Amino acid sequence: MNRRSLLGLAAGALALPAHRHASAQSFDRPVRIIVPFAPGGTSDIIARLIAPDLSRAFGQNVVVENRTGAGGNIGADHVAKSAPDGHTLLLIDVSTLATAPSLYTRLPFDLKRDLAPVTMLIYAPYILAVHPSVPAANAAELVAFARANPQRVNVAHAGIGVGNHLTGLLVTQHWGAELTQVPYRGGAAALSAVAAGEAQMIINGATATAPFCKQGTLRAIAVTGPARLPDFPDVPTFAELGWPADQSGTWQGMLAQGGTPAPMINRLATDIGAAMAVPATAQRIAALGGVNRVEGPESFRRWLDNEIEVWARVVRANNLRLD
CATH class of the missing domain: 3.40.190.10 (Periplasmic binding protein-like II)
Known part of the structure; x- marks a missing residue:
């Protein structure tokens, strides 16, 4: 093999990771935000507020799709079983999602393995x-x-x-x-x-x-x-x-499929954070009693792990189980 061929192979080998890295952060078709509750709830309101700005950031249409049932688990399971490419997202009350592992006898997905925290959005x-x-x-x-x-x-x-x-x-x-x-x-x-x-x-x-x-x-x-x-x-x-549960509320977060590459998770977190910071969106959320709580994937994951443990104690204390 001549020197020119070897150089060509070397260049191709060097270019391959860069190509994969770039594709892991790009969008080549419409992006869906799955809201696992009916239209008009907090998750639905937030999804529809930020969808237009995310469409501009992604260069693709962003569609909000309501998939209801089983306390949010039907929509969560749909995202958990979607392609791990960042094109199907879950916007959910994550304090509700955190109860699923202890509440359901047979959950069709593993919360920690099959869903990847992207960013917290708001606390209301x-x-x-x-x-x-x-x-x-x-x-x-x-x-x-x-x-x-x-x-x-x-x-x-x-x-x-x-x-x-x-x-x-x-x-x-x-x-x-x-x-x-x-x-x-x-x-x-x-x-x-x-x-x-x-x-x-x-x-x-x-x-x-x-x-x-x-x-x-x-x-x-x-x-x-x-x-x-x-x-x-x-x-x-x-x-x-003097009532209990004084800091409970609706914590809205965005998650992707668990196998989504880290570069895509990071891009999603950045673009979603920017959409949440748009003045008109921030003002609308504040007017409705929400507080912007955008934070990175790792901080969100730590919060979610803690909530799973906290609500598991409440579920056990009340003998709540669902099939």
Whole structure:
């Protein structure tokens, strides 16, 4: 083999990793964001807010697709079994996702192996709200009414074992009251049920719930998180009331398929972080009670691992198991 041929082979060998590295970070077809809950919930709101800016950043259409059911696991499983190329993403309440390994007897995917954290997006505290027909203007009156009327208060939530369901269990157990927990197919359906008077109470993300409270369709009683919400200055926090789960809420995050190359994960994290920082998007999230919590893949992974352990204790304490 002559010197020119050897040089050509060497150049080709050197070029191959560079080509692979570049392709691992590019998009050659539309990108789908799978939201595993019904339209109108917090995950859906965030996905549709950032999709246009991600389309420009990726150079491809970004489509939001709702795949509902099983507390978010149907959509999560779809992403877990997708091609590991960054073209199918999962936007989910990750505190709900963290309950899946302990809650389900047979989970069709391995959370730690089959899904790769990309970035946290926002934290939105929960609002505990009631239908206006409930004879309670504040927390003390609500607790008294619930205790005096066992199982007469239906609590709507987004599905058995999801974050707002477990938070509701902890809070009502603390009250010493018997309430009826009613699952719906996502937070939006649960909100609609309470707004219609079908159920009387809900604990749900502020991003989706605040508009109902501002309109008077629901009455805000208490909020989770470190401080009162600016739009509801008279509504106390769980911590002020001495209630448990005071820092629970909806933590929205983006994940990809577990085998997605690190360069693609890093590009996704960078572009999604930039989309979340667009002033109009940031202002919209803040107006809805959300707090921007964008952070890198490793920090997100550590947070998720910790949440899996935290909620596993709650699931075991309440003997919750699903097939």
